[in-house]
Amino acid sequence: MERRDFLIGTGMTSALAALGWSVGPADAEGLVAARRYRVGAATVHVLSDGYIPLGPEMLNGVTPEEFASLLEAAHISSDLHPTAVNAFLVEIGESKIMIDAGAGDILGPTAGKLPEVMNAIGIDPADIDTVIFTHLHGDHIGGVVSPSGNPFINAALRVASADVDFWTNADIQAQAPDAFKPSFDLARAALGGFGDRVDAFGSGEVSLAPGLTTVPLPGHTVGHTGLMLESEGEALFITADIFHVPAVQLSMPGVTIGFDTDQELARQTRLRTLDMIATDRMMMGGSHVALPGLGHLDTAGDGYRWTTARHQYG
Ligand SMILES: [Zn+2]
CATH class of the missing domain: 3.60.15.10 (Ribonuclease Z/Hydroxyacylglutathione hydrolase-like)
Incomplete structure (x- = not known):
């Protein structure tokens, strides 16, 4: 029996949900797929x-x-x-x-x-x-x-x-x-x-x-x-596709992606948006940030450091 089956079979899914977790089936590794x-x-x-x-x-x-x-x-x-x-x-x-x-x-x-x-x-x-x-x-x-x-x-x-x-x-x-x-x-x-x-x-x-x-x-x-x-x-602030490869684009915010329709405008929008999030100490959510997908930015060198949003207990 996989861990996921165990959780669902024992009603632990709803118990965990009551504690603030959303539990999904995700994949064979039993990863939590929602928060x-x-x-x-x-x-x-x-x-x-x-x-x-x-x-x-x-x-x-x-x-x-x-x-x-x-x-x-x-x-x-x-x-x-x-x-x-x-x-x-x-x-x-x-x-x-x-x-x-x-x-x-x-x-x-x-x-x-x-x-x-x-x-x-x-x-x-x-x-x-x-x-x-x-x-x-x-x-x-x-x-x-x-x-x-x-x-x-x-x-x-x-x-x-x-x-x-x-x-x-x-x-x-x-x-x-x-x-x-x-x-x-x-x-x-x-x-x-x-x-x-x-x-x-x-x-x-x-x-x-x-x-x-x-x-x-x-x-x-x-x-x-x-x-x-x-x-x-x-x-x-749900920022959608303000970046796609956080491991690269938070260190080098000038880096663009081939999917950007207007590369220069996308770059300028990212620089302005990341600066605002860090300056105003906002919580952001990204379409392309690994779960929990929510966090904060602080300036670090020429780029930014990501801090995952704190877990909400209860
Ligand atoms: Zn996308």
């Missing part, structure tokens, strides 16, 4: 969709030698960085809001775990009233594009109109590098999965729910959007 965190009166579940192995060729501004030595310094014994993929479930009052939907089947077997994880913590996708896409990249939207269709059958979709306009534009698709052309088809399919329930928001700070406000973070995509969650004097 629950309270922000004031809101509850945030960081849900692991798995990870994507990324190599130095994906990054701009770092040599393979620097990449390897930064991974070694971070105690990652691999040539590839295991880039986490997270979605966030925010419960505010009666509302259940999903922020991003995982990769589904499109990025290989190490990602696409979100349905299992949601099932394990007892969340039915049909109970989600709002899905927010931080941007229209596959690792955030693939979960609604599957042979069985969009599981969020009752949810409205909120997404930046700038991203909708970009990723549904046939002229931009025609001019895009071949490697990026399928991303446009995927975005159209994901949007189509919500039918007439797509409700796009404009630029600027837009309130999507009580205490949940958009923060434009352009560059990674034109409409790339973070979310600020504020409740009862506490706050969490």
Whole structure:
């Protein structure tokens, strides 16, 4: 019997949940695949969709030698960085809001775990009233594009109109590098999965729910959007794809990734955002930060040091 089976079989799952842990089935190693965190009166579940192995060729501004030595310094014994993929479930009052939907089947077997994880913590996708896409990249939207269709059958979709306009534009698709052309088809399919329930928001700070406000973070995509969650004097800044390879980009924040639509704007947005988080001593959550996915930044040399959010007992 595996540890996971033991936990579920003895009812320990609910006991642990009562202590503030969300316990998921994750994988054969029995890893915890979700973490629950309270922000004031809101509850945030960081849900692991798995990870994507990324190599130095994906990054701009770092040599393979620097990449390897930064991974070694971070105690990652691999040539590839295991880039986490997270979605966030925010419960505010009666509302259940999903922020991003995982990769589904499109990025290989190490990602696409979100349905299992949601099932394990007892969340039915049909109970989600709002899905927010931080941007229209596959690792955030693939979960609604599957042979069985969009599981969020009752949810409205909120997404930046700038991203909708970009990723549904046939002229931009025609001019895009071949490697990026399928991303446009995927975005159209994901949007189509919500039918007439797509409700796009404009630029600027837009309130999507009580205490949940958009923060434009352009560059990674034109409409790339973070979310600020504020409740009862506490706050969490969900920064989406402000970085993808923390072991490298927190030490060298100028490093960009090939997926950034506008490399220079993405770099500037990252530098400004990381500085703000460190200066204001905020708690942040990242789409590509390994669980628990939440933490703090402090300046360290030319970059930043990550401190994982403290565990909430009880
Ligand atoms: Zn991403």
